[in-house]
Amino acid sequence: MFRRETPDEEAVLAENARPTPSDLRRWRQYLADEQAEAAVYRDLAGRRAGEEREILLALADAEGRHEQHWRTLLGDQIGTPRRAQVRTRMLGFLARHFGSVFVLALAQRAEDRSTYDTEADATAAMAADEHMHAEVVRALATRGRIRLSGTFRAAVFGANDGLVSNLSLVLGISASGVSNHTVLITGLAGLLAGALSMGAGEYVSVNSQRELLQASTPDPQAGSALPYLDVDANELALVYRARGMSEPEAQARATEVLTAGTPGFSGHPLDAAPSTEGHDAVGTGIGAAASSFCFFASGALVPVLPYLFGLEGLTAMIVAAVLVGAVLLTTGVVVGLLSGGPPMRRALRQLLIGYGAAAITYLLGLLVGAA
Structure with a gap:
């Protein structure tokens, strides 16, 4: 919620005629953060053209107005320039070197974390600006999310499917008490069979969708x-x-x-509502099949790695579970950041789902082995 008071800058200045050392430290930090955020938007604008570039430069100008507010409050007590917060500096590094939708998603979360709503020395207009900045960046990030949604969905779905299914297979077979060689062959067979199945299924799915679109044209x-x-x-x-x-x-x-x-x-x-984008958005069956094959295979390879390097028994199962868990957490964090949601919650959700499936097959393997 916005603060009810709407003090103008003169009132703020009068109230803080004699700022405390704590006030000065806080204002200097705000000043450094606003400078860094403006630089982030300028760096992002440098990697874009047209309307997106103009929007990002306008955001940089708005951050410059906020910067001037803190300069006015500090007056001749600006002191030694402070460094921006670590997350803002990291965002600046990413903006300078990448400038992708991933960076925009991080910038959106940074705007959402603004503390101006509860900062007595910030004006209500500044707090409102930050809320609007978050929505502007959200809209820009959404454009990028739409552009990569198909590929991103296939990558996450394929890799996670490979991770979870092959980890479950490997742990289930290992728990039954078979030899290390049998577990390795089973894991590689699961990798190949799953990747081929994913590729074939995606090929049929994409071609069927293209045929449906063609029939409606x-x-x-x-x-x-x-x-x-x-x-x-x-x-x-x-x-x-x-x-x-x-x-x-x-x-x-x-x-x-x-x-x-x-x-x-x-x-x-x-055609009352023609669309020339339908077939392009669906893609080609061969391309979708190849992508699904590669994504699944890359995920399914992870739980097999310990057995490829000669580990056996409980040690191999623990290493496989840890490796898969690390990848699941990573993909969960990426999904959370790109979707604008809490990254750790998404990561833990994927980890629990993956480990839950693996635990079930491991218990079944124990039962089979005991029988």
């Missing part, structure tokens, strides 16, 4: 019939209505198309 030959339609009967209006337009809109659009002799929409004249 207007027949190119149907457009040649337009000059011969009865304007009074206007069968074209029925096509538009079937594709989702209201009757008045369909009648008006059909009349316009037939009388003008040109399509009322960009794209196919029979």
